[in-house]
Amino acid sequence: MANGGRYRPYEIRGKGVWVTAAQQLGETGRHALPRIIQGGMGVGVSNWRLARAVAATGQLGVVSGVALDTLMTRRLQLGDPGGHVRRALAAYPRRQAAERILERYYVPGGIPEGRPFRPVPRLGLRPNPWRDELQAAGNFVEVWLAKQGHDGPIGVNYLEKIQLATPASVYGAMLAGVDYVLMGAGIPSEIPALLDALAAGRPARLSITVAGADAPHVITFDPSRLAVPGAPPPLRPRFLAIVSAAVLAVHLSRNPATRPDGFVLETPVAGGHSAPPRGRMRLSETGEPVYGPRDRIDVAKVAALGLPFWLAGGYATPQGLAEALAAGAAGIQVGTAFALCRESGLGEHIRRRLLRLAGRGALHVRNDPSSSPTGFPFKVARLAGTLSEERVYAARPRLCDLGYLRTPYLKPDGDVGYRCPAEPVDLFVRKGGSAEETAGRHCLCNALTATAGLGQTRQDGYAEPPLVTLGQDLGFLAHLPAPDYGAADVVAYLLRGGTPDVPAVPNPTVRRSDALAPQPASPI
Incomplete structure (x- = not known):
């Protein structure tokens, strides 16, 4: 199943048997x-x-x-005490992306006291892969x-x-x-x-409220852009x-x-x-x-x-x-x-x-x-x-x-x-x-x-x-x-x-x- 084997709330599991979410989560x-x-x-x-x-x-x-993008990059700029962020990035499936993040934000020993942190891109409707x-x-x-x-x-x-x-x-x-x-x-x-779409590896849509607009704007996120080719969702x-x-x-x-x-x-x-x-x-x-x-x-x-x-x-x-x-x-x-x-x-x-x-x-x-x-x-x-x-x-x-x-x-x-x-x-x-x-x-x-x-x-x-x-x-x-x-x-x-x-x-x-x-x- 696309949701990793978990049943949807109230989905029929077997002839004539209805399963509540409480039962699903406890059993499966x-x-x-x-x-x-x-x-x-x-x-x-x-x-x-x-x-x-x-x-x-x-x-x-x-x-x-x-x-969490800001927290990750600021911890790296402080020298990543304990090496925890680098350890996690070493497990990140997209190796080239992890290396680019380290190249841009990691500062061995940390930035000098009083120096501003380097920023991350701000959120917006226009697509920004980085x-x-x-x-x-x-x-x-x-x-x-x-x-x-x-x-x-x-x-x-x-x-x-x-x-x-x-x-x-x-x-x-x-x-x-x-x-x-x-x-x-x-x-x-x-x-x-x-969640259903991302677990199935399909593009996901999300409505974005825009003040003054007659209807919400819709953004589409394609997980294949961040997935490793051939890896299961x-x-x-x-x-x-x-x-x-x-x-x-x-x-x-x-x-x-x-x-x-x-x-x-x-x-x-x-x-x-x-x-x-x-x-x-x-x-x-x-x-x-x-x-x-x-x-x-x-x-x-x-x-x-x-x-x-x-x-x-x-x-x-x-x-x-x-x-x-x-x-x-x-x-x-x-x-x-x-x-x-x-x-x-x-x-x-x-x-x-x-x-x-x-x-x-x-x-x-x-x-x-x-x-x-x-x-x-x-x-x-x-x-x-x-x-x-x-x-x-x-x-x-x-x-x-x-x-x-x-x-x-x-x-x-x-x-x-x-x-x-x-x-x-x-x-x-x-x-x-x-x-x-x-x-x-x-x-x-x-x-x-x-x-x-x-x-x-x-x-x-x-x-x-x-x-x-x-x-x-x-x-x-x-x-x-x-x-x-x-x-x-x-x-x-x-x-x-x-x-x-x-x-x-x-x-x-x-x-x-x-x-x-x-x-x-x-x-x-």
Whole structure:
């Protein structure tokens, strides 16, 4: 079969026998369904080390698939400490492409401190084989490294908003044998068909939203351009759609062409982007979106679909796992607990500062309605010296040079341009945007890359400041070893209740009944 031997949801397997996706994945998949999915966080926070550590416990380790071309090339320009990127590129099927990447980006010993990184091509509608190669190779490297030394499952997490990167990125991950693809921050209705096409070695089509256009533009990605002649197509990974409403899960599951292999149901307290409240946006006294009864996920309605699902956002406790299983879920997705562990890709000095603040009960996370250029609310941890401080934000020159979150728009002449509300205000307005859209927007592309320790330094010496995103449920920290812990400690705590004699950390817990209520935020 084109999908590597895996049955489609509800496909007939034998006369008169209907098989649900939950049964398929448990019976015919390469791994049993995990109890725990490690969230795919930030740019490089969910890196290959973290995903590998989680997968080594038998749970689903996930790498973030955002900006992996930039991360790969910047690691090479820093001299590739440990030789990990070069080791992975040595396994990349396209040898000439790997050699070209090394020739262009690898700097033995690393670039001098203060020198800017060499860029990668920005995303766009026009075909660019070199850009596709970098996207595919970056995803291959991260997934391949994550899969070494264990037999556990590895997934990759993408944002639906970054549509232009998706086909080449997914294909690179598939070449490395990725087991799961997860996607949120939008409606990923075309991903199942994309995976089917890539696993069959056929050209894949993906619709691209263009602001102001009457219909989406369509790009075509031909995997044969990045395949080794004569090599079989890669296996089709399972696809999990990350959603925040039962109505979207029902919509996706109705059509075999859009039906995923499962869902992650995410509440608003989960880290990173979250869906805005349904209906008119209302803000709390702290300026955070107010969620109400309409925003609660009807878990029973999703369970009735017969597809496996996981609950995320405020479930990072043994009790949360038990509650999820009792509701019919396969398990839970956990992000923040892994983001703060020692295998995380957070810059080490940032991670330790966050843990010290948490130890004093002074780590606060705000759901900011305006910081993300996507228009989605975005969780921001308040940390001195980062863009969460107004003075740091005001001092940063507005600039959009990575461009992952740029929006294609239709120009008056019929051509397609690109704009981002985090770019210079006058430039954004000249492109048809409004000045109001730019208020409070952060350049997440640069900021999150800096959070992972790979921030750009400008020609004038200005260094990009970081911005930290975490979930708003921090109660798990009271049950993990202080002042430091590993990914295996998180898994052990969730599956077995943790160790009994761990010193308590005074952090507020978002109880399940309060998961949709606005959380207080106060300055550090």
